[in-house]
Amino acid sequence: MHPETVIIGGGFAGLQACRALARDSIGVLLIDPRPGPVMLPALPDVAGGWVPERITHRPFNEILPTNVVHLPWSVSAIDLDAGTVVADGETIAYRQLLIAAGSVPNFYDSPFPRDRLYPLGTLEDALRIRQDFAAYLRETDHPHVLVSGTGYTGLELAMSLFFRAKAAGKPCRVTIVDPTPILLPSLPDRQRRYVLDFLVSQGAEVRLGVAVESFDGRRAVAGGQPYDDIFYCWAAGSTFAVPELKGNVERLRDGRLKVAADLSLPGYPHVFAAGDSAAINRNGQALRKAVNFAYYGGRHAGRNLARQRAGRPTRPFHPVDLGWIVPFHATSIGRLPGNLWIRGPLGVRLHHLMCGLRNYSFKNFAGCLQLALNPNKGKKP
Ligand SMILES: Cc1cc2nc3c(=O)[nH]c(=O)nc-3n(C[C@H](O)[C@H](O)[C@H](O)COP(=O)(O)OP(=O)(O)OC[C@H]3O[C@@H](n4cnc5c(N)ncnc54)[C@H](O)[C@@H]3O)c2cc1C
Numbered sequence: 001m002h003p004e005t006v007i008i009g010g011g012f013a014g015l016q017a018c019r020a021l022a023r024d025s026i027g028v029l030l031i032d033p034r035p036g037p038v039m040l041p042a043l044p045d046v047a048g049g050w051v052p053e054r055i056t057h058r059p060f061n062e063i064l065p066t067n068v069v070h071l072p073w074s075v076s077a078i079d080l081d082a083g084t085v086v087a088d089g090e091t092i093a094y095r096q097l098l099i100a101a102g103s104v105p106n107f108y109d110s111p112f113p114r115d116r117l118y119p120l121g122t123l124e125d126a127l128r129i130r131q132d133f134a135a136y137l138r139e140t141d142h143p144h145v146l147v148s149g150t151g152y153t154g155l156e157l158a159m160s161l162f163f164r165a166k167a168a169g170k171p172c173r174v175t176i177v178d179p180t181p182i183l184l185p186s187l188p189d190r191q192r193r194y195v196l197d198f199l200v201s202q203g204a205e206v207r208l209g210v211a212v213e214s215f216d217g218r219r220a221v222a223g224g225q226p227y228d229d230i231f232y233c234w235a236a237g238s239t240f241a242v243p244e245l246k247g248n249v250e251r252l253r254d255g256r257l258k259v260a261a262d263l264s265l266p267g268y269p270h271v272f273a274a275g276d277s278a279a280i281n282r283n284g285q286a287l288r289k290a291v292n293f294a295y296y297g298g299r300h301a302g303r304n305l306a307r308q309r310a311g312r313p314t315r316p317f318h319p320v321d322l323g324w325i326v327p328f329h330a331t332s333i334g335r336l337p338g339n340l341w342i343r344g345p346l347g348v349r350l351h352h353l354m355c356g357l358r359n360y361s362f363k364n365f366a367g368c369l370q371l372a373l374n375p376n377k378g379k380k381p
Pocket residue numbers: 008009010011012013014031032033034036037038040041042043044073074075076100101102103120121122153241242243274275276277289290291292294295324325326
């Protein structure tokens with residue numbers, strides 16, 4: 001196989017790149033093992049059974065431009081010097097490449113039994129949590145959710161499950177642990193205190209500077225304290241999604257590829273990266289992993305691929321920070337443009353609205369809008 005332009009990953013970044021390339025009728029090969037993109041920010045609510053999964057995704061064959069061929073394979077290796085990728089055992093040479101494979105949960109070589117851990121990186125993870133947590137609630141009299149990781153995924157998931165248990169009439173203990181000493185380190189002190197107070201007011205136990213030392217599938221020990229019969233959610237970090245990458249590129253500790261201003265890889269002008277795969281430098285720091293940066297970065301990378309094909313110079317990417325919202329089921333914390341802080345139920349509504357606006361069909365948008373107008377009413381999935 002020798003396609004001209006290859007895109008790895010059709011999530012927020014890859015899909016926008018495909019759309020940007022549609023205008024130039026360039027033949028594009030999109031490699032992604034999934035049948036279609038997923039609204040990842042809705043996953044904690046899908047896991048808790050608050051958001052129906054049907055409004056979180058749509059198949060590629062309904063949304064890809066006609067010049068894009070979707071290959072439902074997984075890329076296991078990229079060789080930048082050879083100009084090839086390996087997918088499902090087959091080597092594919094490219095002329096131009098966009099790496100937009102997102103990120104996957106990082107298990108840090110943990111020895112804990114993987115089938116008893118609950119990460120949250122895909123729709124399947126969310127559906128597995130939803131199903132297993134419902135069974136767990138039926139089986140146990142004193143449910144206890146243990147979460148490793150105090151990033152937004154861990155906290156959102158903890159609260160989504162906490163309120164699910166409450167709605168089922170089974171009050172649930174929640175323990176959140178993290179070896180680092182700070183909860184949500186990117187927040188200013190006052191906002192962090194707000195989140196912590198909310199978690200504690202709901203009865204959550206937050207143990208910072210504490211790691212889980214052992215876990216045998218049911219019983220964990222963290223900071224010397226044993227926890228029996230737990231439902232253990234793993235949200236301890238994420239890493240680059242392609243297992244092997246050969247080439248002379250600079251990377252962050254989480255595997256992200258340091259890109260030049262036009263999103264190409266220094267030394268590899270025909271290779272671009274966007275979304276969670278890319279480390280985009282702004283004021284000396286890498287941009288956080290977020291939907292909007294992936295969405296606009298992917299679109300920009302696609303336009304630069306088209307410019308390059310047409311023999312025109314590429315352009316630098318100027319990311320605009322549109323802010324963020326972290327919903328904790330009943331309340332939220334967020335920052336809107338203009339450094340405007342938002343807290344409480346309004347942020348939950350805005351979160352559902354954003355999931356609708358960035359979604360893949362009018363039907364999905366309408367479903368999210370309904371949630372924005374009437375959030376967290378204990379709907380069955
Ligand atoms: C649970 C959760 C909640 C989140 N909440 C928020 C939020 O509220 N707000 C926010 O801004 N951001 C949120 N994020 C982060 C946000 O979803 C990501 O920053 C964004 O999805 C990155 O877009 P992307 O296109 O780089 O990757 P993705 O959207 O993850 O897409 C990557 C695509 O690559 C494919 N892929 C993966 N590996 C391979 C491979 N080896 N070969 C081929 N294809 C591959 C995947 O199947 C996927 O389709 C959340 C993420 C998670 C997991």
